[in-house]
Amino acid sequence: MIDWTPLLLTFRLALITTLLLLVASIPLAYWLAYSRNRIKPIIEALVSMPLVLPPTVLGFYLLIAFSPANSFGGWIDEHLGLRLVFSFEGLVLASMLYSLPFMVHPIQSGLSNLSPSLKEAAYVLGKSRWTTLWQVLLPNIKPSLLTGIVLAFAHTIGEFGVVLMIGGNIPGETKVAAIAVYDEVESMNYAAANSYSIVLFITTFIILLLVYLFNGGHFKRSWL
Amino acid sequence: MTQIQVKKTLNAAEGEMLLNVDLQLPPRQLIGLYGKSGAGKTSLLRILAGLFSPDEAQIIVNNKTWIDTRKGILLSPQKRKVGLVFQDYALFPNMTVRKNLLFALSKGQSPEMVEELIELSELGDLQHQLPPKLSGGQQQRVALARALVQRPELLLLDEPLSALDQEMREKLQQYLLRVHQAYGLTTILISHNQEEIEKMADWVVVLDAGKVVKQGKVEDVFDNVAPEQLITLKGTLIKTEHSAGGTLLTIENGDNVWRVLDDEVREYQIGEDVRVELEAKEVKIAKK
Numbered sequence: 001m002i003d004w005t006p007l008l009l010t011f012r013l014a015l016i017t018t019l020l021l022l023v024a025s026i027p028l029a030y031w032l033a034y035s036r037n038r039i040k041p042i043i044e045a046l047v048s049m050p051l052v053l054p055p056t057v058l059g060f061y062l063l064i065a066f067s068p069a070n071s072f073g074g075w076i077d078e079h080l081g082l083r084l085v086f087s088f089e090g091l092v093l094a095s096m097l098y099s100l101p102f103m104v105h106p107i108q109s110g111l112s113n114l115s116p117s118l119k120e121a122a123y124v125l126g127k128s129r130w131t132t133l134w135q136v137l138l139p140n141i142k143p144s145l146l147t148g149i150v151l152a153f154a155h156t157i158g159e160f161g162v163v164l165m166i167g168g169n170i171p172g173e174t175k176v177a178a179i180a181v182y183d184e185v186e187s188m189n190y191a192a193a194n195s196y197s198i199v200l201f202i203t204t205f206i207i208l209l210l211v212y213l214f215n216g217g218h219f220k221r222s223w224l
Numbered sequence: 225m226t227q228i229q230v231k232k233t234l235n236a237a238e239g240e241m242l243l244n245v246d247l248q249l250p251p252r253q254l255i256g257l258y259g260k261s262g263a264g265k266t267s268l269l270r271i272l273a274g275l276f277s278p279d280e281a282q283i284i285v286n287n288k289t290w291i292d293t294r295k296g297i298l299l300s301p302q303k304r305k306v307g308l309v310f311q312d313y314a315l316f317p318n319m320t321v322r323k324n325l326l327f328a329l330s331k332g333q334s335p336e337m338v339e340e341l342i343e344l345s346e347l348g349d350l351q352h353q354l355p356p357k358l359s360g361g362q363q364q365r366v367a368l369a370r371a372l373v374q375r376p377e378l379l380l381l382d383e384p385l386s387a388l389d390q391e392m393r394e395k396l397q398q399y400l401l402r403v404h405q406a407y408g409l410t411t412i413l414i415s416h417n418q419e420e421i422e423k424m425a426d427w428v429v430v431l432d433a434g435k436v437v438k439q440g441k442v443e444d445v446f447d448n449v450a451p452e453q454l455i456t457l458k459g460t461l462i463k464t465e466h467s468a469g470g471t472l473l474t475i476e477n478g479d480n481v482w483r484v485l486d487d488e489v490r491e492y493q494i495g496e497d498v499r500v501e502l503e504a505k506e507v508k509i510a511k512k
Contacts, residue, residue: 117314120275123301124308125328126374135327139318 002195005172006180010200013088013176014156017095021103021152022145024096029107030133048101055098059165062094066166084166091167091174095156102151110144111137143215150211154204225251225287226378226410230271231280234434236262243267243434249427251286254404254411256425256442258418264434265414266311269380272412273308274301285410286377307371307379307409311386313363315355321366322351328373341369344403361392368400372407379404379411385420390490397424417488422446457482457500464492475500 032044050058064070066084068077076082084090114137122132138145160178167174169183177196184193226249234241243264249255257265270276272283274290277298283290290299316324325338342351345365355363364384371379384400385393401424404411415421421428421442428445430438438445459477466472470487475498484500492498 115312115314117310117312118316120273120301121308121310121314121316122327123275124273124304124306125370126302126330127327128302136316136318140316 002192003180006175006177006196007199009172009175010157010177013091013095014153016092017099017156018103018149018153020092021096021099022149025100025103025107025148026133026138029104029111032104032108033111047104050098051101055159055161056165058098059094059162062090062097062162063166066090086166086168086170086174088173091163091176094162094166095159098159098162099152099155102155103148106144106148106151107141110141114140146214147211150207154207157200157204225249227282227284228272229282230268230278232267232271232276232278234264234267241434245431245434245436247429247436247439249410249412251410252408253426254401254413254424256421256428257412257414257431258421258428259416259431261416263431265431266382268431269308269382269412269414272378273306273380274299274304288377305374305377307374307376309364309367309371309379309381309384311382311384313355313367315363315366315370317354317356320352320354321347321358324355324366324370325373328370330374333374337373337375341372344406345369360388361396364388364396365399368403372403375407377410379409381411381413383414383416386415386417393420400424418446455502455504457502459498461492461494461496461498464494473498
């Protein structure tokens with residue numbers, strides 16, 4: 001019988017990361033979709049960096065930044081009592097950065113593809129930006145939101161390099177399933193590695209399949 | 225009384241163009257804003273609605289200043305009592321017809337107005353439908369009703385009927401007029417269709433390259449071409465080609481062949497007799 005803790009930890013990490021990322025990405029995507037600020041290309045490039053950067057590079061810099069010996073990590077440790085290296089909290093923050101483009105890009109393109117007259121019509125009807133965002137814009141990009149949520153969730157499950165760099169391999173705290181697979185293979189325990197792998201393989205396949213079915217209109221779109 | 229003074233440099237296809245408009249509009253009238261595409265009509269409307277910032281402007285509607293750039297007053301679109309019907313209607317696809325209208329209510333406003341508009345616009349049977357399921361004409365009626373929920377002091381219509389076929393267009397022209405009169409609105413209707421403006425407007429403003437070139441009562445603005453400067457060509461339609469600007473017609477009469485661009489969407493049949501009226505700006509005659 002395999003130890004289920006790494007799998008449960010993986011899904012807990014993915015769930016918390018996705019929720020926090022959703023909250024953070026909506027304002028960021030909104031700004032990227034509508035702003036004409038000159039620094040926008042720089043922010044866009046930064047948001048997309050995790051797509052191309054080796055996860056170990058991101059993990060390495062986060063390790064340096066989060067280290068209590070350095071100013072940022074030290075400040076967090078001192079003022080918020082949070083230790084971000086080799087801890088679950090640190091993993092959540094790192095995962096949010098690592099999966100940022102997967103959440104931001106679909107929401108940003110969803111908003112950009114809406115007719116600008118929807119937003120303008122709401123403004124002319126006297127509605128605030130906030131009301132317009134919640135009642136007009138977001139309800140009309142539900143497929144994009146779903147795509148962002150699912151991709152960020154699935155991408156966090158697939159995380160390995162970043163976790164290895166800043167989380168390490170602490171059972172129940174930072175040892176997620178992807179690390180557990182690596183660990184079991186290292187100790188020649190192929191059966192256990194296979195058990196973790198097959199659960200991840202099937203879950204991610206089902207999640208992605210559901211997204212494509214939903215967004216392809218194969219289910220009745222009563223939720224839209 | 226509505227006073228509009230607007231200056232704005234626009235980036236048009238042919239380079240920069242200065243929109244420079246100074247207008248006094250009588251209240252409770254339907255004002256036709258007429259001009260070719262690119263004349264600045266939509267930009268002016270967007271400035272009035274607060275969706276586009278002018279370089280310099282003073283706009284006063286019923287004694288309330290909406291913009292005065294010299295005094296630094298600039299009301300957001302939310303604070304102007306303005307109704308706007310977009311060319312693409314801009315109905316919220318996630319809300320039913322009824323919810324589109326309810327959403328338009330201002331804080332604390334009683335929903336009675338929504339009931340009244342649903343009845344007036346004959347939307348009762350459609351009120352629980354989602355907008356994408358409606359026809360163009362039905363969406364148009366919803367968009368107009370939604371623009372009226374807050375009882376605007378200025379109603380702006382941006383080519384509201386241009387996407388509809390002739391029959392629906394005529395029906396909705398009547399309906400627009402009825403609503404305009406029922407609520408005693410000051411309405412600005414943008415159209416590049418002279419016939420439509422003639423049928424509906426009390427007062428016409430003709431905009432060309434950002435300037436008001438003519439304004440006045442419909443009969444004064446449109447009917448001032450001397451009869452000797454009106455030339456009518458009659459012939460048989462032998463060919464039609466669709467182009468970006470409209471339909472290119474080839475008309476034949478004996479040895480004469482003319483090619484004329486019609487900028488409206490109309491059904492033509494090859495072989496039918498047509499009449500083309502031309503207004504000459506200047507007539508030059510040479511002896512052969």
